[in-house]
Every structure is written in C-alpha cells, then in structure tokens.
Amino acid sequence: MPDAYIVGAGQTEFGTFPSESYRTLFAEAFEAAVESVDGPIDAGDVDEAVVGTLGVGGRQLGLSAPAVTEHVGLHNVPSTRVENACAAGGFAVRQAVQAIESGIADVVLAGGVEVMSDMSGDATKYWLGVSGETEWERLTGTTFSGVYAQMASAYLDRYDATTEDLSRVAVKNHANGAKNPKAHLDFACSLADATDAPTVADPLNLYHCCPTSDGAAAVLLASGDVVGEYTDERVRVAGVGAASDRVGLADRDSYTAISASKEAGTRAYEMAGVGPADLDFAEVHDCFAIAELVAYEDLGFCDPGEGATLLREGVTDPGGDLPVNTSGGLKSKGHPIGATGTGQLVEAFDQLTGNAGERQLDDPTYGLAHNVGGSGGATVVHVLEREAAR
Amino acid sequence: MPDAYIVGAGQTEFGTFPSESYRTLFAEAFEAAVESVDGPIDAGDVDEAVVGTLGVGGRQLGLSAPAVTEHVGLHNVPSTRVENACAAGGFAVRQAVQAIESGIADVVLAGGVEVMSDMSGDATKYWLGVSGETEWERLTGTTFSGVYAQMASAYLDRYDATTEDLSRVAVKNHANGAKNPKAHLDFACSLADATDAPTVADPLNLYHCCPTSDGAAAVLLASGDVVGEYTDERVRVAGVGAASDRVGLADRDSYTAISASKEAGTRAYEMAGVGPADLDFAEVHDCFAIAELVAYEDLGFCDPGEGATLLREGVTDPGGDLPVNTSGGLKSKGHPIGATGTGQLVEAFDQLTGNAGERQLDDPTYGLAHNVGGSGGATVVHVLEREAAR
Structure with missing residues (x-):
C-alpha cells in the first residue's frame, strides 16, 4: 500500500465574494497549490480529482466536480464530488488518500469550493440549513x-x-x-x-x-512512489x-x-x-x-x-x-x-x-x-x- | 492490494413513489442486499459506506449519506455521499472498491437512492436539469x-x-x-x-x-481476505x-x-x-x-x-x-x-x-x-x- 504525501497546497482568500465565479475561485486555489510544489507539476500530472462542496452555492448542483476540474485543464481524469456538509473538503482529501493507497492513482487533486454569499435575504441561512x-x-x-x-x-x-x-x-x-x-x-x-x-x-x-464565507482550497497529493519527482520536503498523510x-x-x-x-x-x-x-x-x-x-x-x-x-x-x-x-x-x-x-x-x-x-x-x-x-x-x-x- | 468482491446486491422496485421516504427506500434496498448474501451479514459487519444521490429529491441535501446509513443501523462507520449526477451510484461503487483496495475496509456498503416524483408541475424537470x-x-x-x-x-x-x-x-x-x-x-x-x-x-x-423514477439500490462488497466468510460464489470486481x-x-x-x-x-x-x-x-x-x-x-x-x-x-x-x-x-x-x-x-x-x-x-x-x-x-x-x- 503506497503512502500518500501532500506535495502542494493553496487557497484563495476566504471572504465575501458574491460576484466571484465558483470556477474562478477553484482555479485560483488550484494555481496556488501548483505554485507551492517545489518541482514542476501541471494539470497533466493529475490522475484523479475529488472535490468537496455542498453545491457551489446552488450554481451547479450536479456534476459540480467535473465542472470545476475541466476549468483548470483536467480532461479525462476521473473527477468526483464528495459531500458530507461542512466536512466535504476533509472527506475529499480522505478519498484522495484512498485513491493513492489503492494504487489507482499516483497524483491526486483534492479540492473544495463554496460560494455562500450570493443570495438574498435569509437564503444563506436556509442554504446552510440543508446540512x-x-x-x-x-x-x-x-x-x-x-x-x-x-x-x-x-x-x-x-x-x-x-x-x-x-x-x-x-x-x-x-x-x-x-x-x-x-x-x-x-x-x-x-x-x-x-x-x-x-x-x-x-x-x-x-x-x-464563524462567518459565512466564499472561497476555495486545493491540495495536491502524490504516492510514495513518485513523491520524489515533486519535492524533497516529505509531508506524509x-x-x-x-x-x-x-x-x-x-x-x-x-x-x-x-x-x-x-x-x-x-x-x-x-x-x-x-x-x-x-x-x-x-x-x-x-x-x-x-x-x-x-x-x-x-x-x-x-x-x-x-x-x-x-x-x-x-x-x-x-x-x-x-x-x-x-x-x-x-x-x-x-x-x-x-x-x-x-x-x-x-x-x-x-x-x-x-x-x-x-x-x-x-x-x-x-x-x-x-x-x-x-x-x-x-x-x-x-x-x-x-x-x-x- | 486486496481484490474487491460483490457478495450481495439488492434494490427496491423502481417506480413512482412520491409518498415514500428516501430512508425507507434505502433501507428496503439494504435489506434486499443483506438477504442476498449467502452467509450471515448485518450492519455491524460494514466498515465503510458510500452513497450516491443527487440529493434525495432535495429532502436532505447535506449529510445525505449519514442520514440514510444511520437508518439501517450503521453507526460510527464512515459514510460519504458521492455525486456525479446520473452516475452517482456507479461512482459510489467505485469508491467502495477503492476503500477495499486501499486496505482501509474489509466490508463496504455502496448504495444509491433518489426520490424524483414528489414535486409539483415542472419541478422534476428542473431538478433533473441541475445536472x-x-x-x-x-x-x-x-x-x-x-x-x-x-x-x-x-x-x-x-x-x-x-x-x-x-x-x-x-x-x-x-x-x-x-x-x-x-x-x-x-x-x-x-x-x-x-x-x-x-x-x-x-x-x-x-x-x-427513460422515465423519471424513484428507488434505491445497494451492493455489499468484501475484500478477498474475508469474502469466504460471506459466500462461495465469487463475483469479483x-x-x-x-x-x-x-x-x-x-x-x-x-x-x-x-x-x-x-x-x-x-x-x-x-x-x-x-x-x-x-x-x-x-x-x-x-x-x-x-x-x-x-x-x-x-x-x-x-x-x-x-x-x-x-x-x-x-x-x-x-x-x-x-x-x-x-x-x-x-x-x-x-x-x-x-x-x-x-x-x-x-x-x-x-x-x-x-x-x-x-x-x-x-x-x-x-x-x-x-x-x-x-x-x-x-x-x-x-x-x-x-x-x-x-
């Protein structure tokens, strides 16, 4: 069973960005994660993607994982949304670890994104309430x-x-x-x-x-077999x-x-x-x-x-x-x-x-x-x- | 890497059941899967659960996986919803296979459930449309x-x-x-x-x-290490x-x-x-x-x-x-x-x-x-x- 390592991680500022596209937020987090990796890495290195979201603020309730991963250039890569309410992003990382440990993937993107503030009146409260x-x-x-x-x-x-x-x-x-x-x-x-x-x-x-925020975060994981291609700094899960x-x-x-x-x-x-x-x-x-x-x-x-x-x-x-x-x-x-x-x-x-x-x-x-x-x-x-x- | 086997599988009738609870549908599928297993098995054997749903017809958009697995007696078991629109149920099984192949679980429940018909007028069309x-x-x-x-x-x-x-x-x-x-x-x-x-x-x-249907289905998977406890009929993924x-x-x-x-x-x-x-x-x-x-x-x-x-x-x-x-x-x-x-x-x-x-x-x-x-x-x-x- 190969070990999983985090080789890069990045995020947007968290805040109130009602006009921001969920795709743009996700892409900003992805780019930040890519830039944080010591060695060269790009979307073409990624074998698998897992995205945690409650539903990107209702903007794309179905296929929300492929909708954001296509935007950062991941094509043909299996892309799956996981949801466990406020723990969606953590569970996305867990699935990424499983993908590596099962041997199916060497490099996995785990990300999370939400737009919460683009709603009128009490809608944000209701949207939160669905969990x-x-x-x-x-x-x-x-x-x-x-x-x-x-x-x-x-x-x-x-x-x-x-x-x-x-x-x-x-x-x-x-x-x-x-x-x-x-x-x-x-x-x-x-x-x-x-x-x-x-x-x-x-x-x-x-x-x-806590406040109700908009934002995105992304983590790049690699198996122990390939981690050396990306970094000498070993952060193991x-x-x-x-x-x-x-x-x-x-x-x-x-x-x-x-x-x-x-x-x-x-x-x-x-x-x-x-x-x-x-x-x-x-x-x-x-x-x-x-x-x-x-x-x-x-x-x-x-x-x-x-x-x-x-x-x-x-x-x-x-x-x-x-x-x-x-x-x-x-x-x-x-x-x-x-x-x-x-x-x-x-x-x-x-x-x-x-x-x-x-x-x-x-x-x-x-x-x-x-x-x-x-x-x-x-x-x-x-x-x-x-x-x-x- | 242990192989994954399907040791049981069952489902509800698919149809138009607007008054049916998504929990009851899921439980019926789970029971059918349990009964299909040759050897004795119950909720206590399950190490992990993955549930595919677009959102159980909007009735429980967040934490919909724990909401159905608690109803069939799975407690403390990691339970995660996966969503890839109409492929949610297939991706749930894939995640279950990964859980087994990663060595984290020996017995995994993969299920899917949806209630589509409990809506007025064109709402079903819109709900489908979110994918x-x-x-x-x-x-x-x-x-x-x-x-x-x-x-x-x-x-x-x-x-x-x-x-x-x-x-x-x-x-x-x-x-x-x-x-x-x-x-x-x-x-x-x-x-x-x-x-x-x-x-x-x-x-x-x-x-x-195809029609717009309500229903649920469930599959029980076991690793090659324990499959013999449940069945002699080896259906391998x-x-x-x-x-x-x-x-x-x-x-x-x-x-x-x-x-x-x-x-x-x-x-x-x-x-x-x-x-x-x-x-x-x-x-x-x-x-x-x-x-x-x-x-x-x-x-x-x-x-x-x-x-x-x-x-x-x-x-x-x-x-x-x-x-x-x-x-x-x-x-x-x-x-x-x-x-x-x-x-x-x-x-x-x-x-x-x-x-x-x-x-x-x-x-x-x-x-x-x-x-x-x-x-x-x-x-x-x-x-x-x-x-x-x-």
Missing part, C-alpha cells in the same frame, strides 16, 4: 447556531466553563487570523469585544459564531480516520461530545502510530466556539470538561504546548463549507513546510486537521507528519 | 432530452441509422423489463408503439426517453474505469461519441485484462435511446456508426452474442438518478449468480456496467467476473 437534520431541526426552525447553542448550554451547565471561555476561543482565533492574509475576518478582538457582542442563539453571541453518527443532535448519545470526532481521532492516531501528546499543532473545526472546546476533549487533548482550562492556561495559544487554529480557524479565517476542510490541510502543509509566515511555529513535525459535518453527523481527521528529507 | 451544464444548457432552457436530441440528430445525420433504430432500443429494453419485477415500466411494446409516440425533443419521442469530460455538450469533441465512456471503458478493460469480446452481457446507460447506440461504440462492442447494425442483427438481444440491458435498462427498468448505477450492478450480480429469474442468461462469466453522468461529463465502467468457487 441540518431535516424534519426535527431544519423544518422546526432550528438553525445551526441553534443546534450548537444547545450543545453550549449543556456544556456550560455540566462543566466548569463560562460564556467568557467561549469568548476566549474567539480572542485566540482572531489573534491568529489577524496574521493570516487569507483570513475572512482578519482582525484581532479583545475579550470585551467577544463578550459584549449581540446574542445569536443564547448562550452563543456573534463572536462565538500518516493517519486518516473518519466516522459518522446520527445527523440530528437529539438522536445522539451526548450533547457535550461528538462521538464521530472521537472515533475519527482514535482511528487517525492508530493509523499514524501517534497520540495527542505527539502533536505539534492542530486545526480543529470551530464553527462555533463551543465546538473548539468539545474538539479538545473528543481528540484527547484533555479530559472531558477540561477544554476551558486548556484554553485559559494558554496551552492552545501559538506559544503553548499545542497551538490550535493558527490559521484563525473557521471563526476568523472563515468557513466556505466545502473549502473549509481542505483549507485546514493548507495551513497544516504551510506550517510543516515552514511557509506559514507570521504564524509560523517552531519546526513542527506532527499536525492534525479535524473537520466536522453538520453538528457531528460525520467527522474526518488527518494526521500529517513531516519526514526528514530522504 | 446539465448551467449557463449554456440549463439557463437557456435546454432540457436533458434536448441535449440528447442534439446528439441523436448528429448521429442520424452522420451514420446509416434512423429513428426506427432508436425505437428498436425501446422495444428490446421493454421486452427485457417486462420480465423484471423491479422495473418501473414493466411492459412490452411494439415497434409501432415505439415509433408512433409523441415527440419529446425531435428526433426523440416518448419511447426514446475485475476492472473499474472512470473518466470525466467537459460538462457541456457544446464544449466536447464529438456529438456522436462520449469520450469519458471510451476512456472509462478502456481503463476497466485494461484492469480486468479482458476486452469487449470476452463479455457475456452488459448493462449500459440508455437514458435516451441514442445513448445506448453510442455506448455500443464507445465501449468497443462495434465500430463507430455500427451500433444500429448490432441492434438490428439481434446481437444485443437476450439470445444474442452480447445481451445488453437484460434488466430493461434505464428505459424500462427506470432511472432514479443516484440508484441507477448501483442498480446496474444489482442486475449484473444477479446474472452472474444465477438469480435473474426469467431474464437469466446461460452461465455468464463476465458482465459490464456502464453509468454516465449528465450527457457525458463523467462515466464509470465496472467489469465483473464470476470466478469458479475456490
């Missing part, structure tokens, strides 16, 4: 903020954590995103800003919620884990943990042969501030209920033992659904190859990316390892 | 019938074929479908019926077009090939051939180590009658322009050298988008295991399934081989 459970969440008027607010209420009730802790997630991630030229909300905020913000869905306020769970929150075992994340993390660690203590950084799915605290626990960074302590002690700050969301996370970098999970791997690749600019960590070896669909209906986790050049 | 190229086909008012009518016009103009030949496709496939208890339009028709029908999009008449092309017909090289089908077929034959002459039967994507003639040529059953001759000479009749669409094809069996490609493999499995009832062919060894997305934006081809029990 919620239909009958008992969406059709009863529960938005995603509402679902995560229920998780936050249960968490704050059960554990020693406060809404100020939720605001601390925002403060940390905005501080990181302010250093990321690709971030949607690229400004720092104070704890007062993040605490005194208007309520969205109690106990979540505006600073506890050491572990991949995925799991699903019931789509509706009320049907799940817990409101204060996401079982699919636990399973996905366990599987990824096992495949990689490492544990949370080996990680040098992580990108986790902080669509709402509560989700970051829960992710710490689901991924074994700390025990259940200890997420806020980890945050308060600065462990997940850039200077801490396990920096989380150096990119700014979904909260500050942004959340263009299908592009989000792929975009996490762009940050991880940049960190591992020393290209994270002002956000660069000191010589990291292991990084993790954690991408959640809906409120936990599906999760995918990747563990990347920078190998010494061989 | 067409958006700007130059769908938004200019070109339906799928219109796109295939352009292909038919070009074909009839270029080659020695007539609209009567198109009608012969319908006659053959309806004769087959009349023997299929799962078929949507399960009645025979005469050449006069199929010739004197009202025009849909000139030169295509009503009998040259000997070859898989896939390719994409430009989504819009006008952007493609030819109106009389589908390049993605040629490429996908070539790749599947190469992997299987067989050619068209070795096949004992094929299920091809006859969404419109012209598509079946073009498929004969793209898949190497005959030279370009010879498709009608093959049909007229009865080569593709059940008693001919290469029976095509013994299930009734999309034309008679029906076309519930996401379920169609998976359903083709149900027929192939039934033929290879001697369970095709009145449609049973005499001891077939090799069967092919050919599933096209849109008007040729993506194609996937599988070659199955029945191995002697070992």
Whole structure:
C-alpha cells in the first residue's frame, strides 16, 4: 500500500465574494497549490480529482466536480464530488488518500469550493440549513447556531466553563487570523469585544459564531512512489480516520461530545502510530466556539470538561504546548463549507513546510486537521507528519 | 492490494413513489442486499459506506449519506455521499472498491437512492436539469432530452441509422423489463408503439426517453481476505474505469461519441485484462435511446456508426452474442438518478449468480456496467467476473 504525501497546497482568500465565479475561485486555489510544489507539476500530472462542496452555492448542483476540474485543464481524469456538509473538503482529501493507497492513482487533486454569499435575504441561512437534520431541526426552525447553542448550554451547565471561555476561543482565533492574509475576518478582538457582542442563539453571541464565507482550497497529493519527482520536503498523510453518527443532535448519545470526532481521532492516531501528546499543532473545526472546546476533549487533548482550562492556561495559544487554529480557524479565517476542510490541510502543509509566515511555529513535525459535518453527523481527521528529507 | 468482491446486491422496485421516504427506500434496498448474501451479514459487519444521490429529491441535501446509513443501523462507520449526477451510484461503487483496495475496509456498503416524483408541475424537470451544464444548457432552457436530441440528430445525420433504430432500443429494453419485477415500466411494446409516440425533443419521442423514477439500490462488497466468510460464489470486481469530460455538450469533441465512456471503458478493460469480446452481457446507460447506440461504440462492442447494425442483427438481444440491458435498462427498468448505477450492478450480480429469474442468461462469466453522468461529463465502467468457487 503506497503512502500518500501532500506535495502542494493553496487557497484563495476566504471572504465575501458574491460576484466571484465558483470556477474562478477553484482555479485560483488550484494555481496556488501548483505554485507551492517545489518541482514542476501541471494539470497533466493529475490522475484523479475529488472535490468537496455542498453545491457551489446552488450554481451547479450536479456534476459540480467535473465542472470545476475541466476549468483548470483536467480532461479525462476521473473527477468526483464528495459531500458530507461542512466536512466535504476533509472527506475529499480522505478519498484522495484512498485513491493513492489503492494504487489507482499516483497524483491526486483534492479540492473544495463554496460560494455562500450570493443570495438574498435569509437564503444563506436556509442554504446552510440543508446540512441540518431535516424534519426535527431544519423544518422546526432550528438553525445551526441553534443546534450548537444547545450543545453550549449543556456544556456550560455540566462543566466548569463560562460564556467568557467561549469568548476566549474567539480572542485566540482572531489573534491568529489577524496574521493570516487569507483570513475572512482578519482582525484581532479583545475579550470585551467577544463578550459584549449581540446574542445569536443564547448562550452563543456573534463572536462565538464563524462567518459565512466564499472561497476555495486545493491540495495536491502524490504516492510514495513518485513523491520524489515533486519535492524533497516529505509531508506524509500518516493517519486518516473518519466516522459518522446520527445527523440530528437529539438522536445522539451526548450533547457535550461528538462521538464521530472521537472515533475519527482514535482511528487517525492508530493509523499514524501517534497520540495527542505527539502533536505539534492542530486545526480543529470551530464553527462555533463551543465546538473548539468539545474538539479538545473528543481528540484527547484533555479530559472531558477540561477544554476551558486548556484554553485559559494558554496551552492552545501559538506559544503553548499545542497551538490550535493558527490559521484563525473557521471563526476568523472563515468557513466556505466545502473549502473549509481542505483549507485546514493548507495551513497544516504551510506550517510543516515552514511557509506559514507570521504564524509560523517552531519546526513542527506532527499536525492534525479535524473537520466536522453538520453538528457531528460525520467527522474526518488527518494526521500529517513531516519526514526528514530522504 | 486486496481484490474487491460483490457478495450481495439488492434494490427496491423502481417506480413512482412520491409518498415514500428516501430512508425507507434505502433501507428496503439494504435489506434486499443483506438477504442476498449467502452467509450471515448485518450492519455491524460494514466498515465503510458510500452513497450516491443527487440529493434525495432535495429532502436532505447535506449529510445525505449519514442520514440514510444511520437508518439501517450503521453507526460510527464512515459514510460519504458521492455525486456525479446520473452516475452517482456507479461512482459510489467505485469508491467502495477503492476503500477495499486501499486496505482501509474489509466490508463496504455502496448504495444509491433518489426520490424524483414528489414535486409539483415542472419541478422534476428542473431538478433533473441541475445536472446539465448551467449557463449554456440549463439557463437557456435546454432540457436533458434536448441535449440528447442534439446528439441523436448528429448521429442520424452522420451514420446509416434512423429513428426506427432508436425505437428498436425501446422495444428490446421493454421486452427485457417486462420480465423484471423491479422495473418501473414493466411492459412490452411494439415497434409501432415505439415509433408512433409523441415527440419529446425531435428526433426523440416518448419511447426514446427513460422515465423519471424513484428507488434505491445497494451492493455489499468484501475484500478477498474475508469474502469466504460471506459466500462461495465469487463475483469479483475485475476492472473499474472512470473518466470525466467537459460538462457541456457544446464544449466536447464529438456529438456522436462520449469520450469519458471510451476512456472509462478502456481503463476497466485494461484492469480486468479482458476486452469487449470476452463479455457475456452488459448493462449500459440508455437514458435516451441514442445513448445506448453510442455506448455500443464507445465501449468497443462495434465500430463507430455500427451500433444500429448490432441492434438490428439481434446481437444485443437476450439470445444474442452480447445481451445488453437484460434488466430493461434505464428505459424500462427506470432511472432514479443516484440508484441507477448501483442498480446496474444489482442486475449484473444477479446474472452472474444465477438469480435473474426469467431474464437469466446461460452461465455468464463476465458482465459490464456502464453509468454516465449528465450527457457525458463523467462515466464509470465496472467489469465483473464470476470466478469458479475456490
């Protein structure tokens, strides 16, 4: 079974680009990924393509993968869309890894793209809502903020954590995103800003919620057999884990943990042969501030209920033992659904190859990316390892 | 690299079931697949799930894979939706094969489901249309019938074929479908019926077009390492090939051939180590009658322009050298988008295991399934081989 390596990764700025074509966004991310590869590579090298999207904002609901890959010059290459709501981009990378490991492809493009802002009035809210459970969440008027607010209420009730802790997630991630030229909300905020913000869905306020973004991201993967043709910097996909769970929150075992994340993390660690203590950084799915605290626990960074302590002690700050969301996370970098999970791997690749600019960590070896669909209906986790050049 | 085997396959009846839940349809197909397996198997054996759907009729656009797999008792199992328009179900099976070949899973469920008829007025037409190229086909008012009518016009103009030949496709496939208890339009028709029908999009008449169907299909695959636990009847996925092309017909090289089908077929034959002459039967994507003639040529059953001759000479009749669409094809069996490609493999499995009832062919060894997305934006081809029990 050949190993899969990431040899290039790039993305557009995440932001509000209602006039932008989804094709143009995808092409910009693809070009950025191509340019990031050390050696020469072009569309002709790609054997397989996988694209994550909820549906490019409704502009091309069917055949949306071939529609974007034809635009970057991939012809005759198998091109498939995968969708697992907000985890579509992460699952696209997972399928790309499988394509390599199955021996069917040597070089694979995994990408994600979404246009969310080109809608009138409340349409964006509805479009996001299609990833919620239909009958008992969406059709009863529960938005995603509402679902995560229920998780936050249960968490704050059960554990020693406060809404100020939720605001601390925002403060940390905005501080990181302010250093990321690709971030949607690229400004720092104070704890007062993040605490005194208007309520969205109690106990979540505006600073506890990620923005609705447009954007695209792309990752180029190569098998161990050919990786040397493209780069000497070996960023290996050491572990991949995925799991699903019931789509509706009320049907799940817990409101204060996401079982699919636990399973996905366990599987990824096992495949990689490492544990949370080996990680040098992580990108986790902080669509709402509560989700970051829960992710710490689901991924074994700390025990259940200890997420806020980890945050308060600065462990997940850039200077801490396990920096989380150096990119700014979904909260500050942004959340263009299908592009989000792929975009996490762009940050991880940049960190591992020393290209994270002002956000660069000191010589990291292991990084993790954690991408959640809906409120936990599906999760995918990747563990990347920078190998010494061989 | 472990081989992938189909150990079970089943489907619902295809038809018009506007009141039916997509979950119930999927569960019925899953149960039929489970019951078709020789040995004991249940949801707990499944390591991975892949579901093809255009969006279950809009009822659950996001997380539609976990939404149906949770309903059949798959928990914690990675569940991913794949979409390539009308080829979603075939691409789901391809991803399942990759999961096995990559070593990540031993038993995989690949399924497809669609509800198309639960819409008012022209909504079904629009919903189908989302798989067409958006700007130059769908938004200019070109339906799928219109796109295939352009292909038919070009074909009839270029080659020695007539609209009567198109009608012969319908006659053959309806004769087959009349023997299929799962078929949507399960009645025979005469050449006069199929010739004197009202025009849909000139030169295509009503009998040259497949129906809009609801339904689900499911296939259970196992790796060579564990297949013996489930069955002694070895139906191996000997070859898989896939390719994409430009989504819009006008952007493609030819109106009389589908390049993605040629490429996908070539790749599947190469992997299987067989050619068209070795096949004992094929299920091809006859969404419109012209598509079946073009498929004969793209898949190497005959030279370009010879498709009608093959049909007229009865080569593709059940008693001919290469029976095509013994299930009734999309034309008679029906076309519930996401379920169609998976359903083709149900027929192939039934033929290879001697369970095709009145449609049973005499001891077939090799069967092919050919599933096209849109008007040729993506194609996937599988070659199955029945191995002697070992």
